[in-house]
Each structure stands twice: as structure tokens, then as C-alpha cells.
Amino acid sequence: MTRHQFIRRITPQLIILGVVLALNFLVFHDFFKIEFQNGRLFGNVIDVLNRGAPTALLCVGMTLVIATKGIDLSVGAIMAIAGATAASLIVDGHNWVSALMGALAVGALCGVWNGFLVAFLRIQPIVATLVLMVAGRGIAQLITEGTILTFLDEGLIHLGAGTVLGIPTPVLIWLFLGGAVAFFVRRTALGMLIESIGINEASSRLAGINSRVLLLCVYVVSGIGAAVAGVIVAADIQGADANNAGLWLELDAILAVVIGGNSLLGGRFSIVASLLGAMIIQSVNSVILLSGMPPEFNLVIKALLILAILVIQSPKVGHLIYILRASAPPPEVKQTTPVKDVN
Amino acid sequence: MIRTTHLPLIVTLLTFVLAYALCASQYPSMFSLRVIANLLTDNAFLGIVAVGMTFVILSGGIDLSVGSVIAFTGVFLAVILRDSSIHPLFAFGLVLIITTAFGAAMGATIHYLEMPAFIVTLAGMFLARGAAYVLSTDSVPITHEFYDMLQSVYWKTASGGRFRLIGGVMILTFIVGALVAHRTRFGQNVYALGGDASTSRLMGVPVASTTVGIYAISGGLAGLSGIVFSLYTSAGYSLATVGVELDAIAAVVIGGTLLTGGYGFVAGTFFGILIMGLIQTYIVFDGSLSSWWTKIVIGGLLFAFILLQKGLTWASTARKKAATGFNTPS
Numbered sequence: 192m193t194r195h196q197f198i199r200r201i202t203p204q205l206i207i208l209g210v211v212l213a214l215n216f217l218v219f220h221d222f223f224k225i226e227f228q229n230g231r232l233f234g235n236v237i238d239v240l241n242r243g244a245p246t247a248l249l250c251v252g253m254t255l256v257i258a259t260k261g262i263d264l265s266v267g268a269i270m271a272i273a274g275a276t277a278a279s280l281i282v283d284g285h286n287w288v289s290a291l292m293g294a295l296a297v298g299a300l301c302g303v304w305n306g307f308l309v310a311f312l313r314i315q316p317i318v319a320t321l322v323l324m325v326a327g328r329g330i331a332q333l334i335t336e337g338t339i340l341t342f343l344d345e346g347l348i349h350l351g352a353g354t355v356l357g358i359p360t361p362v363l364i365w366l367f368l369g370g371a372v373a374f375f376v377r378r379t380a381l382g383m384l385i386e387s388i389g390i391n392e393a394s395s396r397l398a399g400i401n402s403r404v405l406l407l408c409v410y411v412v413s414g415i416g417a418a419v420a421g422v423i424v425a426a427d428i429q430g431a432d433a434n435n436a437g438l439w440l441e442l443d444a445i446l447a448v449v450i451g452g453n454s455l456l457g458g459r460f461s462i463v464a465s466l467l468g469a470m471i472i473q474s475v476n477s478v479i480l481l482s483g484m485p486p487e488f489n490l491v492i493k494a495l496l497i498l499a500i501l502v503i504q505s506p507k508v509g510h511l512i513y514i515l516r517a518s519a520p521p522p523e524v525k526q527t528t529p530v531k532d533v534n
Numbered sequence: 535m536i537r538t539t540h541l542p543l544i545v546t547l548l549t550f551v552l553a554y555a556l557c558a559s560q561y562p563s564m565f566s567l568r569v570i571a572n573l574l575t576d577n578a579f580l581g582i583v584a585v586g587m588t589f590v591i592l593s594g595g596i597d598l599s600v601g602s603v604i605a606f607t608g609v610f611l612a613v614i615l616r617d618s619s620i621h622p623l624f625a626f627g628l629v630l631i632i633t634t635a636f637g638a639a640m641g642a643t644i645h646y647l648e649m650p651a652f653i654v655t656l657a658g659m660f661l662a663r664g665a666a667y668v669l670s671t672d673s674v675p676i677t678h679e680f681y682d683m684l685q686s687v688y689w690k691t692a693s694g695g696r697f698r699l700i701g702g703v704m705i706l707t708f709i710v711g712a713l714v715a716h717r718t719r720f721g722q723n724v725y726a727l728g729g730d731a732s733t734s735r736l737m738g739v740p741v742a743s744t745t746v747g748i749y750a751i752s753g754g755l756a757g758l759s760g761i762v763f764s765l766y767t768s769a770g771y772s773l774a775t776v777g778v779e780l781d782a783i784a785a786v787v788i789g790g791t792l793l794t795g796g797y798g799f800v801a802g803t804f805f806g807i808l809i810m811g812l813i814q815t816y817i818v819f820d821g822s823l824s825s826w827w828t829k830i831v832i833g834g835l836l837f838a839f840i841l842l843q844k845g846l847t848w849a850s851t852a853r854k855k856a857a858t859g860f861n862t863p864s
Contacts, residue, residue, distance in 0.1 A: 262652070314840055317596065317652060318793045322840070325780055326833020332826035433826075442656060455650055487671055490664030497657040498643075507648050 197463075204451060204467035211474040218482040231354040235477065237362070243473035244361035245270070245437065247466050248420040249444035250451070251369050252302075252413025254465040255376070257448050259409055260389045260457030261309060261316035266417040266444060268327020269301045270437030273418035274425030275331040277347060278340035287346030291422060298418020299411050301327070306410030310403040324441070331433035341430040351426025361423050365466075368419065372412065373462040382460075385409060389457025446493065447472055449500055541846060542790030542839070543802045549788075549835075550805045553812055561819045567695035569815060574701030577811040579604065579763040580781055581704040581804065584789075585711040586755035587782040588803045592715070593748050594728040594795025595651035599640065599658035600756040601778035603633050605771070606666040607760020612674035612770025622680045630757045636662070637753015641746035655749075659779070666772035673771040676764060684765055700762045707755065712800040724748060728795025784836050785810055792843055809835070 215222045215235070225234035249266050256263045273294040280290040301323060308319035342348075353360045376382035387395040388402050396402045417437070425431045450468035453460045475496065479489050502508055558565035583600045590597045607629050614625050640658045644651045687699040715721040723744040726734035735741050764770055789806030791798025813831050817823045 312841070312844060314844060315793065318787075318840060321780070321783065322833050322837045325784060325836060326830050329826040329829030329833065332824070333830065337824050337826065442660075445653070445656070449653065455653055485668075487667035488664065490660045490667060492664075494657050494660035494664055497653070497660065501643075501649050501653060501657065502647060507646065 200452070200461055201464045201467060204464050204471065207450070208467055208471050208474065211471055211478060214478050215474060215481060218478060222481070227357060230357060231359070232357045235481070237359065239470065239473045239477050240362045241359045242476070243469050244365045245420040245424055245440055246443045246447055246472060247365040247469040248368060248416045248423070249413075249440060250447040250465045250469045251365075251372050251462055252409070252416035253441075253444045253448050254451065254453055254460050254462050255372075255385060255409045256316070256413050257445070257453055257455060258385050258389045258457060258460035259406055260392070261406070261409070262445065262455075263305060263320050263410065263413045264317065264441050265301065265305060265320040265323035265327055266413060266420075267437035267439065267441040268324050268331070269298055269414055269417035270421030270424060270440065271328055271331035271431075271433050272301065272334065273298045273421030274431040274436045275334040275340065275433050277422050278342055278425055278431035279334050281342040281344045281347055282340055287344050287350075290344070290347055291350070294422045295415055295418050298414040298416075298421070300414070301417075302411035302414025303407065305414065306407035309410060310406035328433055331431075331436075335431055335433050337433075339430045339432050343429065347422070347426050348429055349426070351423045351428075361427075364419065364423065368416065369462060369466050376462070381405075386457075386459055389460075443472055444469075446497060449497065542792075542797075542842060543799050545839075545842060546788060546790045546802050546805045546809070550809050550812070553809060557812060557816050557819070561816075564815065564819060567691045569695075571691070571695035571697045571701065573808060573811045573815060574704065575696075575698045575766075576814075577807050578698075578700040578704040579759045579766060579775075580778065580785065580810075581807045582707045582762060583756050583759040583778065584782045584785045584803045584807055585707050585800060586752035586759075587779075587786050588711065588789070588791055588798065588800050589715065589724055589748050590651075590752045591783070591786050591791050591793060592728045592795055592798050593724045593745070594731065595644070595745075595748065596655065596783070597637075597640075597749065597752045598652065598655040598779050599636075599662055600752065600759070600782060601775045601780075602659045602662035602666065603636065603753060603756035604760040604763055604775045604778060605773070606662045606669075607633060607757050608764045608767070608770035608774060609666045609669045609674065609772050610770070611761065611764050612676050613669050615676055615678055616674060622678055626761055629761065630754055633757030633760070634750050634754035637756070638746050638750035640753070641749030644749065645742050645745040663772070669772070670770070671772055673769050675769045677768075681765065681768065685768070700765055703758070703762055707758070708800060708804050715800050720744065720747060725796060728792075728797075730796075781810065781832075784832050787843075788832075788835050788839050790839070790843075792847075793840070794847075 212222070219235070222235045225232055225236060227233075249270075253263055253266065276297045277290040277294040280293045281287065285293075305320050305323060308314045308322070309316050312319075350360055350364070355363055376385065384395070384400050384405060387398070387400060388405060392402055420440070421437060424436050447468035448465045449455065450471055451461060451465035452468075453465060472493075475492065476489065479486060479492065554565075563569070583604065587597060587600065610629050610632070611622070611625055614620065614628075615622060636658065640654055643649060644654050647654075684699055688696040690696050715724065723734070723739045726737065726739045727741065727744055727748075731741065763775065767774070785806035786798070786803050787793055787806070788809055789798070789802030789804070791802060810832060813828055817825060817827055
């Protein structure tokens with residue numbers, strides 16, 4: 192993709208983000224004000240970047256999974272498992288690095304499980320990841336033994352609530368992870384291979400692509416992203432809540448991918464556009480919050496947003512627009528092919 | 535002779551009988567009418583919504599909105615009975631019309647916009663839950679003599695078990711659902727659609743009206759389930775029944791319905807519900823096991839049944855391949 196094509200690809204998302212940010216500014220004039228106090232940046236924009244971190248982390252892996260024509264419903268449950276793992280490792284006296292590594296390993300393991308079901312047992316992705324979605328929170332509660340495990344480890348808390356050079360750590364983590372994955376799949380042929388699986392798996396396998404291993408890897412990336420998000424959420428509240436950590440976040444992640452203009456039917460994808468989608472969702476939440484609208488409307492507005500995007504993305508509507516365009520050439524073209532009545 | 539298509543149903547039935555026998559051998563008091571009556575009462579709302587889910591999954595679709603629709607129904611009933619003086623029966627009719635229309639609208643969106651059912655019903659889930667929030671964020675109690683009357687309707691057995699009205703409503707729903715699925719043209723169309731959508735279209739199955747009908751049934755039954763749930767809890771709460779759609783899907787799969795659509799029985803779902811209820815009852819009887827084991831065991835069962843289905847599909851295609859001699863690349 193050339194730079195020009197890339198900018199054209201993310202233009203719709205940038206426009207939507209601009210509109211939503213402008214709405215934020217309209218309801219709250221200090222929205223763009225950023226202050227530097229006590230060695231960290233404060234401001235609503237920073238808040239949007241910071242609060243959007245879990246969704247952004249999830250949508251990186253979700254974009255890849257959806258590009259292969261799959262879906263990963265289990266990321267919310269994986270977040271809970273990873274948070275519980277990190278918390279219980281800290282409580283058992285390990286340092287924060289091994290807690291983080293443990294959580295990431297568990298996330299990767301969950302990804303391997305999902306990927307194995309999808310790639311090797313050939314179970315539909317919705318169903319395969321449903322298993323972990325149902326059982327995952329139970330497993331997380333098994334790890335925390337039904338309580339909310341709290342911890343006071345400075346290192347781990349820093350991941351969720353600390354700052355580096357004044358910027359909140361979660362922001363740096365998602366920017367780095369998203370950038371790294373996007374760079375990796377776009378600077379190598381991997382991205383194209385993932386797209387080819389989503390478009391036609393059988394033919395890409397016949398063309399010599401090891402689709403099974405690639406599929407497995409995609410779910411592992413999704414699992415690791417979810418684990419990082421889980422650790423951040425747990426670190427932010429200084430505790431692992433097996434019931435509520437990442438609840439319904441899988442839906443936000445899928446929504447972010449859809450807003451990012453990625454087709455749910457697989458194929459071409461853009462991680463940057465998905466990340467913009469995650470920020471759009473967070474900005475919408477911010478508008479609702481800042482405008483003083485009751486938060487009850489949050490879900491209704493989200494639903495209407497999805498519906499609008501669905502209608503735009505729908506193949507039928509796309510076809511209709513195509514026909515309208517095709518039937519609007521200058522009139523002289525029509526006159527060259529007159530339908531003569533023989534009678 | 536046992537047909538392969540009946541095998542999942544038989545496995546479900548055997549699982550239930552075996553599980554119940556195991557439970558009863560450990561806690562003999564579980565083998566009582568009182569426990570059975572409670573099993574029916576406690577799972578009534580889940581059973582009703584699972585019948586709708588069976589139709590959706592038989593047709594190869596999925597409906598993620600049902601949990602939210604149940605919550606919406608409960609809040610709607612509670613608010614309308616609090617703020618107006620209309621009779622509950624009229625409110626029931628009203629809410630059933632709303633939820634059926636809601637389901638039909640989702641079905642129409644799925645069919646006419648050619649969007650995946652998963653994402654459309656996801657939007658429906660947000661919309662219904664949001665509508666419930668907008669109506670009320672608090673738990674609204676329902677106090678009406680008609681409710682008290684319905685709640686006091688039960689058939690008491692000699693051993694003290696109480697078969698309540700809502701359990702009866704669930705069983706009735708299952709019977710009607712089974713008749714519609716297996717004895718009507720609409721039911722045949724549902725199976726055809728789940729087998730192969732494009733083939734069934736070529737064969738003259740009215741795909742549009744069937745799809746809309748399926749999701750209307752699912753929405754309407756979610757509404758009925760919401761009514762039953764409001765009778766069960768005597769309140770409407772917008773945060774209630776979160777994740778019920780997953781329980782319903784799990785019950786349908788454990789009941790032996792193929793998730794890719796086309797194969798399955800409404801009766802299987804009934805036993806799927808009973809198995810899930812049994813796990814919960816066992817955990818209550820045991821006392822030392824924590825409630826999260828429910829989720830883990832259900833997840834494990836789900837996985838086992840998916841594997842079973844996969845094995846059967848694989849076995850039947852392998853046999854077909856051998857019979858016809860086709861060497862299709864896989």
C-alpha cells in the first residue's frame with residue numbers, strides 16, 4: 192500500500208474521529224486543554240487515549256482474526272484470566288516481571304487453544320471461542336478463588352496507572368503494540384497471507400500457504416493482546432475482578448474493527464483504522480459523559496452507530512450505490528444503444 | 535436402527551440419565567419430585583428462550599439479543615404496571631408484539647442487507663439493553679394482584695413438590711415448538727435453510743419470510759421468557775439476565791443441535807436445559823463447590839458436544855467420499 196492509498200484508506204475513520212472530537216469540544220470547551228502537573232499530562236484527550244487502551248489492545252488481535260474470516264469472542268474472558276493470573280502471582284510473592292510474563296503466557300495458551308480448535312479441528316470460530324467465553328470467567332474465578340484479589344506491587348500498578356515521561360503507561364503500551372504488529376504484518380508478506388486466508392482459505396492453501404499455522408498464530412496474537420489488556424485493567428484498579436474485568440469488551444473490540452472499515456467477511460484489513468475505531472468509540476463515550484446525557488443512552492447510541500455502519504457496509508447497499516453510479520452516465524451514452532420497438 | 539442424525543440426541547439423553555443417576559446415588563434426596571419441580575421452575579425462562587434459539591441455530595443463524603430482550607421485557611412490564619393502571623394481560627400482549635416485531639426487524643435486516651446474523655443481533659443486544667436502561671436503571675418491583683394470583687397457581691404433589699405455572703408454560707412452549715419444527719411446512723423450511731441456504735432458495739423455499747419468521751419467533755419467545763422471568767422474580771431490572779444468550783446457545787448445543795444448522799431436535803434442547811439445571815442443583819446440594827464450577831462444567835460439556843458433532847460430520851462425509859469415489863481436496 193502506498194502512502195497515498197494508506198491515507199485514503201483511513202480517511203473515513205479520521206473524518207468520523209474529527210467529527211466526534213468536535214462534538215466533544217462543543218459540549219465541553221476545555222476538551223483539548225492539556226496540562227502538565229506533578230510530572231504527568233492531564234486532559235480529556237489524554238483520558239480518551241488512556242481509557243481506550245484495553246479496547247485498542249484487543250482490536251489489534253481482533254483485526255487479524257476477523258481478516259481471516261474468524262471472530263474471537265473469548266478476549267473478555269482471557270482478560271479476566273490474565274488479570275487473575277498476574278494478581279495471584281503477585282500475591283504469592285513473585286515480582287511484577289514474572290507476574291506479567293505469567294499473564295502473557297496464559298493469554299498465549301488461551302490463544303493456542305482457540306487457534307487449535309479453529310485451525311486443526313475446523314470448528315467455526317464463533318463456536319470455538321464461545322467455549323472459552325463461557326468457561327473462561329469460571330477459570331478466572333478458580334484462580335482468584337472467588338474473591339477480588341488485591342495487590343500493592345508498585346511495578347505492576349505502574350503498568351495500569353503510572354506514567355513514562357508524563358504520558359500514561361497504557362497509552363504507550365497500546366501505541367507500541369499496535370504499531371509493532373502493524374509494522375510487522377505490513378513490512379513482511381504476513382499481512383497479505385492473512386488476507387488471502389480470509390478471502391479463500393482453500394485456494395490459499397493450494398497456493399502453498401501454511402494456513403493452519405497462520406490461523407493458530409493469529410489467535411495467539413489475539414490472546415496475548417487480551418492478556419496485556421487484562422493486566423492493565425487489573426493494575427488500574429489494583430485488583431483482579433474475575434466477574435467484571437473486560438465484561439462486554441469483546442463487543443467493543445469487534446465494533447472498533449467494524450468502524451475501522453474492516454469487513455466481517457474477512458480479507459483486507461487495516462490495524463491503524465481499527466485503532467482509530469477504538470478511539471472513536473472512546474470519544475463517543477466521552478461525548479456522552481461530558482454532555483451530561485444520562486449514561487443510559489450510551490448503549491442505544493452505540494447500537495445505532497453499529498446499525499448505521501452495517502447499512503453502509505452491506506453488500507446490498509454497496510451494490511445499489513454501484514448501480515446508481517453506473518446508471519448515471521451522460522445521456523448521449525444511453526442514446527447510442529436505443530431499445531427499438533420492432534412493432 | 536439408530537440414524538447418525540439421532541445420535542447427538544441419544545447422547546444428550548444418556549448424559550442426562552447418567553448424570554442424574556450419579557447425582558442421585560450421591561444424594562438420594564435429589565431423586566424426588568420436589569427437586570424435579572424446582573428444576574422446571576428455576577429454568578423456565580431459560581427453557582423458553584432456548585426454544586427460540588433452537589429455531590435460529592437450526593437455520594444456521596445465531597441470536598445474541600435474547601438476554602437483553604428478556605431484561606427489556608421485565609423493565610417494560612414493571613414500569614408500565616407502576617405508571618399506568620392497565621391490566622397485566624394487556625401489558626403482556628403489548629410487550630409480546632414489541633419483542634416479536636423487534637425480532638422480525640432483525641431478521642429483515644439480516645436477510646435484506648445480507649449481513650451476518652451475529653453482528654445484527656449484537657446491535658439488537660445493545661439496543662434492547664439500552665432501551666431497558668433508558669426506561670429505568672433501578673430494579674422496579676412489580677406488585678399487582680394478578681401477579682400474585684399467577685404466582686399462587688401450582689400443583690402440589692404428595693411429597694411437597696410444587697409444579698408452578700411457569701414450568702408448565704415452558705413445557706407447553708417446548709411441545710408447540712417441537713410440533714412447529716417437525717410437523718409444519720415452516721419447520722421444514724427452517725431445516726432446509728440451515729442445510730444450505732442457496733440450495734433451499736433454488737428449491738423454492740421462501741427464504742425471506744422464513745428468515746424473518748425465525749427471528750420473530752426468537753424475539754417473541756424472548757418476550758414470553760421475559761414475562762416468565764418477571765413472574766419468577768416479581769421485578770424488572772435492566773441489569774438482569776446478562777449472558778443468558780450464551781446459556782441458551784450452550785443448552786441448544788448440549789441438546790445435540792448442529793451449530794452449522796440443519797440438524798437437531800427441539801426435544802434435545804429440553805434435555806440440554808435439564809442437564810444445565812442439574813449441574814446447578816448438584817452444586818447447591820454439595821454445598822462446598824463454588825458456583826463458578828457451573829461455568830467450567832458447562833464450558834467443558836459444550837466442548838465435548840462440539841467435538842462429538844465434528845466427529846459425526848467428519849465420519850459421514852468420509853463415508854460419502856468412500857461411496858462416491860470423489861477425491862475432493864481438503
